Amino acid sequence: MKLLFNLLAFTALIFTTAANADISENSLAPQKEANFAQNYLDRFMQRDFDYVMSLIDTEVAGTISPEKLEEMHGYLPSGKLLSTxxxxxxxxxxxxxWEGSFTFEYHFEDGWALASAYMIRTEGKISIAGFSVYNTPDSQKELNRFSLSNKPLGHYLVLTMAIIFPVFILVTLVTCIRTPVQKRKWLWILFILFSVGAIKLNWTTGAYHIKLFSFQLFGGGAVSASEHAPLILTAGFPLGAIIFWFKRRSLIGQKKKTQKSQTELKESDNSV
Incomplete structure (x- = not known):
């Protein structure tokens, strides 16, 4: 029982860490290039279109015009820029x-916007191979905030599986460890630990993806790339754990039969 509690605590720690994984782009991103991208987008915000055009890569320069830049600028919310x-x-x-893509969130007095710059470096010189701007109804933190309210049935189903399957696998794992198996118990342990197939659900958008040939440790998980990104739930079918429960009685019987045969053989040798 103590082992079971330890395993449950360990798994809870893993899922808690994964669900709250905050890959801080501000610390991991190359600062020089990130600052370059921010300055470029800031100049766009200020309508410095000559500067914007001067850094456009020659291969895409023909697709960009001052009129197009003015149209893109119109996507931005009005009001003073409060934060970037x-x-x-x-x-x-x-x-x-070298290729790099950087995305910034802009908070204006009258709304929010996202802007991304795609950059390439050739012979030590950075140029802009593309950029995009569009407004959003709220901040990415708020839009991707985890909430249980007003979600379709599929969300709750995947969430339930992502919670129950790991617990089921852990209970089965502990039972397997304590079950007398005649040989190669480690194969059963590995079989139980990994689920087969997986369904991934984007909690914010509801988009899902099913992978038939996939192996998921503990049969479920939840991860978010950062506090600005959506939570991705994963649930895999615990095939190994289910098969173990169907086979457990016969495994115990085989072990007992082997032990009985060994005992009878030993008693026969002693009688001789």
Whole structure:
């Protein structure tokens, strides 16, 4: 029983850490490039379109015009800019080719907006290969805040599975450890630990993805890339744990039969 409680506590710690994982883009993002992207987008906010156009990569320059920039600027909320925050970054380096994407959240007096800049570095010079701007009904923290209210049935079903399956697997794991298995108990333990297949649910948007060929440790989990990102729930089918319960009685019987045979053989040797 003590082992069971320890395993439950350990799993709860894992899920709590995963669910609250805050990959701080402000600390992990390359600051020089992030500052460059922010300055570029700030100049766009200030309608410095000459500067914006001067840094556009030549391959996409033909698709951008002052009229298009003016149209994009119209997507921004009105009012004074209150704050700017880096909420997303992605950097990829292949050989000598550097690519980076940075997303900022802007809080205006009359609303919120997101702006992203996609940059490339060629021969030490950074250019803008694309950028986007659009307004949002609220901050990303608020939009992606975890809430149980007003969710469709599918949300609650996946959430229930993501909670119950790990507990079921843990209980089965402890039972397996304490069950007399004739040989290769470690194979049963591995079989129980991993679920088969998985369903992933974006708690904010409701988008889901089913993977038939997937193995999930403990059969479930919840993770959010940051406080600005949606919570992603994962639930996998605990096939190994279910099969163990169907096989448990026969496994115990095999062990007892082997022990009985060994006892009878030992008694036969002693009688001789």
């Amino acid at each position: 925050e880096l909420i997303g970054s992605q950097v990829k380096v292949i050989n000598d080719n």
